[in-house]
Amino acid sequence: MDxxxxxxxxxxxxxxxxxxxxxxxxxxxxxxxxxxxxAVHEIDxxxxxxxxxxxxxxxxxxxxxxxxxxxxNFVGSSKDVISLHVDGTLKQMLMDAKAIWF
Amino acid sequence: MGSRAxxxxxxxxxxxNNVVNGMPSYAPPPPMPSSSSSMGIDATNxxxxxxSEFGNxxxxxxxRVEDAINLSRNPLFNQLQLKSNSQALGADVQxxxxxxxxxxxxxxxxxxxxxxxxxxxxxxxxxxxASTSAGHRENWGESNMxxxxxxxxxxxxxxxxxxxxxxxxxxxxxxxxxxxxKTLRRLAQNREAARKSRLRKKAYVQQLESSRLKLTQLxxxxxxxxxxxxxxxxxxxxxxxxxxxxxxxxxxxxxxxLEEHNRQTNELRAAINSxxxxxxxxxxxxxxxxxxxxxxxxxxxxxxxxxxxxxxxMWKTPAERCFMWIGGFRSSELLKLLVNQLEPLTxxxxxxxxxxxQSSQQAEDALSQGMDALQQSLAETLANGAPNPSGSxxxxxxxxxxxxxxxxxxxxxxxxxxxxxxxxxxxLQQMLRxxxxxxSARALLAISDYFSRLRALxxxxxxxxxx
Numbered sequence: 001m002d003x004x005x006x007x008x009x010x011x012x013x014x015x016x017x018x019x020x021x022x023x024x025x026x027x028x029x030x031x032x033x034x035x036x037x038x039a040v041h042e043i044d045x046x047x048x049x050x051x052x053x054x055x056x057x058x059x060x061x062x063x064x065x066x067x068x069x070x071x072x073n074f075v076g077s078s079k080d081v082i083s084l085h086v087d088g089t090l091k092q093m094l095m096d097a098k099a100i101w102f
Numbered sequence: 103m104g105s106r107a108x109x110x111x112x113x114x115x116x117x118x119n120n121v122v123n124g125m126p127s128y129a130p131p132p133p134m135p136s137s138s139s140s141m142g143i144d145a146t147n148x149x150x151x152x153x154s155e156f157g158n159x160x161x162x163x164x165x166r167v168e169d170a171i172n173l174s175r176n177p178l179f180n181q182l183q184l185k186s187n188s189q190a191l192g193a194d195v196q197x198x199x200x201x202x203x204x205x206x207x208x209x210x211x212x213x214x215x216x217x218x219x220x221x222x223x224x225x226x227x228x229x230x231x232a233s234t235s236a237g238h239r240e241n242w243g244e245s246n247m248x249x250x251x252x253x254x255x256x257x258x259x260x261x262x263x264x265x266x267x268x269x270x271x272x273x274x275x276x277x278x279x280x281x282x283x284k285t286l287r288r289l290a291q292n293r294e295a296a297r298k299s300r301l302r303k304k305a306y307v308q309q310l311e312s313s314r315l316k317l318t319q320l321x322x323x324x325x326x327x328x329x330x331x332x333x334x335x336x337x338x339x340x341x342x343x344x345x346x347x348x349x350x351x352x353x354x355x356x357x358x359x360l361e362e363h364n365r366q367t368n369e370l371r372a373a374i375n376s377x378x379x380x381x382x383x384x385x386x387x388x389x390x391x392x393x394x395x396x397x398x399x400x401x402x403x404x405x406x407x408x409x410x411x412x413x414x415x416m417w418k419t420p421a422e423r424c425f426m427w428i429g430g431f432r433s434s435e436l437l438k439l440l441v442n443q444l445e446p447l448t449x450x451x452x453x454x455x456x457x458x459x460q461s462s463q464q465a466e467d468a469l470s471q472g473m474d475a476l477q478q479s480l481a482e483t484l485a486n487g488a489p490n491p492s493g494s495x496x497x498x499x500x501x502x503x504x505x506x507x508x509x510x511x512x513x514x515x516x517x518x519x520x521x522x523x524x525x526x527x528x529x530l531q532q533m534l535r536x537x538x539x540x541x542s543a544r545a546l547l548a549i550s551d552y553f554s555r556l557r558a559l560x561x562x563x564x565x566x567x568x569x
Contacts, residue, residue: 020510022479023517026472033464063517078517079524086461086528087535 001055003048008069012099013038016056016067019045023078024066030081034091036099038068071097348407349416352400356417359397366390367550374543383543387534390546394530398523401429409516419560422553428469428522433462433529436549440533443548444541454536462529469525473518476511483508 008014013031015038017024031038043049043056043065056064061077068075070093075081084090094100370386378386405412415423425432437459441447447455483504534542 020479022472022476022511022514023521025475026468026518026521029471030464030468033467078521082465082521082525083528085465086458086525087532088457088461091461 001051001058004052004055004059005072007039007041008074009072011039012036012071012097013094014041014069015039016041016043016052016065016069018042018065021065023063027066027068027078027081030085034085034094034100035102036094038099070094070099348404349411352404352408352411353417355400355404356397359393359400363393363397363550364554366393367547367554370543370547370550374540374547380539383539387539387542387546391530391534394527398527401523402520405429405516405519409519412519413515419557421556421560421563425556427466428473429519430522430526431553432466433526434459434466436552437462437529437533439552440545440548444537444545447541451536451541455533458529458532458536462525465525469518469522476514476518480508480511483511 004016007016013036015024015027015031017028017040019042028038028040043052046052053064056067059067059074061067061074063077066078066081068077068081075084075090075093081090084093091100095102366386366389370390373383373386401412411417412429415426415429418426422431425435437455441452441455441459444455486504533545537545
């Protein structure tokens with residue numbers, strides 16, 4: 001959990017993924033389209049990967065990846081991100097976190 | 103009945119014929135020319151002899167009835183009796199022959215005579231025979247009626263009755279004949295009733311047989327349908343019934359949903375055309391959205407059972423299928439169609455719709471890219487590790503590992519479908535937030551109409567004449 005929190009606070013937009021996960025790929029693409037440059041951490045390539053996955057699950061992220069943090073706060077998994085994106089909230093959050101400027 | 107006392111004047115031929123009373127039911131003229139000739143009676147003597155025959159007949163009948171009937175009430179008969187005695191003595195041969203012919207041939211006449219006599223007697227009083235025969239007749243009547251109910255073995259009872267009755271009251275041949283006649287009639291009726299009963303039974307059994315056959319057929323159909331996973335039970339538990347082939351079950355559910363959807367569309371159309379109030383429109387719009395929630399939910403359940411069926415779009419019409427995107431419609435396309443139809447829109451609304459359109463487009467692109475990545479990854483997984491012709495056991499392990507990985511990747515398809523549906527749902531809801539109630543109603547109607555036209559187009563296309 002500490003590692004997760006630590007990594008999440010390092011950048012305005014942080015996404016935890018797995019290299020094999022294609023949905024993660026989608027969310028990444030979404031962020032790129034928005035103009036954000038999120039920090040991407042592949043937990044299956046991380047030595048603490050298993051603990052991180054467990055930590056993400058305890059946060060309520062199911063499936064555990066992709067897990068999105070904006071401004072150090074846990075936003076959710078793909079479903080939450082898409083929902084927030086549709087009603088414009090995601091963009092606002094990114095702007096607030098200074099991940100994007102317009 | 104004719105009058106009792108009918109005096110026939112006889113031209114005397116010297117015979118001291120008795121004064122004959124016309125028989126009550128008898129027209130004097132010639133019922134017995136044949137018997138006359140058979141008896142060889144002289145033509146000249148026809149009339150008197152006939153009369154004498156009458157008289158003799160009366161005598162003989164009178165003798166027979168005498169036991170049962172109280173003839174003392176009838177003076178005429180008594181006279182006859184007195185006279186007939188002497189007559190009988192005098193004309194033995196004739197009488198014998200006559201009585202024989204009477205006994206042999208004319209049962210009807212005797213019965214009629216008996217009947218008429220009893221009836222006429224009945225007019226005067228209540229003689230035994232009359233009452234007994236009436237009672238007898240009553241009984242017969244009753245058992246006749248009883249015969250109408252499906253009883254077939256009444257004949258024995260009735261014959262017993264008939265046997266008893268005459269013994270009780272009569273021992274004369276006349277009533278026996280009457281009894282025989284009635285017995286015959288009863289037997290015939292019994293036979294008829296039995297026949298009818300048998301026919302009814304036969305018809306009923308046939309009906310039962312055909313019903314049974316139909317029942318087995320239906321059971322077989324049901325079994326077959328169950329195997330194909332069709333929704334048999336109407337209970338709300340959908341997860342259980344999605345056994346076997348979830349695709350068919352979903353198709354059935356979708357058809358049902360479509361029906362309901364069309365109904366609600368018509369309701370919406372009617373409300374808009376009739377310029378219904380905002381509150382009513384809001385209710386209809388909310389119901390409409392609930393309906394959409396329903397189909398998304400159903401798709402989710404079906405995707406768990408058979409994701410490829412949903413993704414393939416086989417449950418949609420061909421035209422819909424062609425322009426499908428990840429198991430459904432493209433939200434951004436829909437919004438592009440609507441903008442023109444929703445005018446007038448405020449500046450803010452226009453912005454909102456435009457932003458929504460862009461957001462959904464972005465989400466769609468993102469998901470599409472994810473799908474592309476999936477396909478690529480799957481291809482790589484399956485393509486990697488081409489089997490070594492030497493066929494070592496390692497390859498088999500590789501193969502198994504490959505398949506396992508591929509299986510894992512396929513599992514993510516369901517996730518994509520779920521997110522695509524989520525996008526569609528969110529887009530619709532956001533749209534309703536931007537628009538007013540009336541605009542929302544018109545928008546939903548426009549969407550509905552668009553899809554129904556697309557479906558109609560598919561039908562037309564399929565039915566088009568080919569060269």
